[in-house]
Amino acid sequence: MNYCCPVCKKTLKLVHRTWVCENRHSFDLAKSGYVNLCRNFKASQGDNKEMVASRTVFLEKGYYQSLANEMVSLVKKLNPEVLFDCACGQGWYTKQLKQAITGEVHGFDMSREAILHASKKDKESHYAIASIFDLPAFSKSVDCITLIFAPTAAEEFHRVLKENGILITVSPGENHLFELKEAVYDHPYKNDHTPAVLSGFDLLEQRFVETEIFVDCPQDIQALFMMTPYTYKTSEQDMAKLKALQTLKTRVHFSICVYQKKVNFYKKSIDID
Ligand SMILES: C[S@@+](CC[C@H](N)C(=O)[O-])C[C@H]1O[C@@H](n2cnc3c(N)ncnc32)[C@H](O)[C@@H]1O
Numbered sequence: 001m002n003y004c005c006p007v008c009k010k011t012l013k014l015v016h017r018t019w020v021c022e023n024r025h026s027f028d029l030a031k032s033g034y035v036n037l038c039r040n041f042k043a044s045q046g047d048n049k050e051m052v053a054s055r056t057v058f059l060e061k062g063y064y065q066s067l068a069n070e071m072v073s074l075v076k077k078l079n080p081e082v083l084f085d086c087a088c089g090q091g092w093y094t095k096q097l098k099q100a101i102t103g104e105v106h107g108f109d110m111s112r113e114a115i116l117h118a119s120k121k122d123k124e125s126h127y128a129i130a131s132i133f134d135l136p137a138f139s140k141s142v143d144c145i146t147l148i149f150a151p152t153a154a155e156e157f158h159r160v161l162k163e164n165g166i167l168i169t170v171s172p173g174e175n176h177l178f179e180l181k182e183a184v185y186d187h188p189y190k191n192d193h194t195p196a197v198l199s200g201f202d203l204l205e206q207r208f209v210e211t212e213i214f215v216d217c218p219q220d221i222q223a224l225f226m227m228t229p230y231t232y233k234t235s236e237q238d239m240a241k242l243k244a245l246q247t248l249k250t251r252v253h254f255s256i257c258v259y260q261k262k263v264n265f266y267k268k269s270i271d272i273d
């Protein structure tokens, strides 16, 4: 698949190690093989080095392997020719998805640190720094999009997906990390895992993966906590409780939603107006 130029929207072609369009906008491949196709790129955007490193430690120990397995089996059945893993982070899931299918797999994230890590670890998928709200891809060029623990860009996903294309999202199920929350907060609450209503998409299915994990050292507990949104809104007192934990047994509970693109949805709404 050729990318689309982020500046003028013409086709980018790979010449040696540079993507170039007919208007001579050019984007060099980095040594590790990724390309920066983000308009208005800022080095500080997306997850930083510390966040990427701690998520890597945690994921590579296999605590979330049950989710990766379910995603692999779903994607294998779909067998897409082109799959985008949007907000792919350091490519831990992306790499496993690529190993399961023959089609091409592209990982996009706006964090340079995450994409650098992914492109070093996985030479089979293609990686680019890009915002998922402004993908460097032509309309109707993608069969399947995966979106794991990240914000949704429904309108952009609708644009790039082919007719009847599939979007698979992963978000926390109601029991996700409940025992971790119990250990830290006085009044832990369950997540609301009602599927999001996405404009331009039909929800085909919601399925869950639920299992118990044993996190066997304080470093991994800390790494897990840093992967969650709670890391930004926890008091010093509650953080002290977290730091005192030596091991942790907790449920992980993932909500997987499979959506299908509604054909002509945006066109129709414009016609009605
Ligand atoms: C919680 S992490 C999940 C990463 C990966 N999917 C995983 O589960 O390991 C969220 C990711 O979204 C990325 N991100 C946030 N906003 C983004 C955007 N607008 N475009 C691309 N990536 C974005 C962050 O840089 C980060 O890597």
Ligand SMILES: [Zn+2]
Binding pocket: 005, 006, 007, 008, 009, 010, 021, 022, 023, 024, 025
């Ligand atoms: Zn251009």
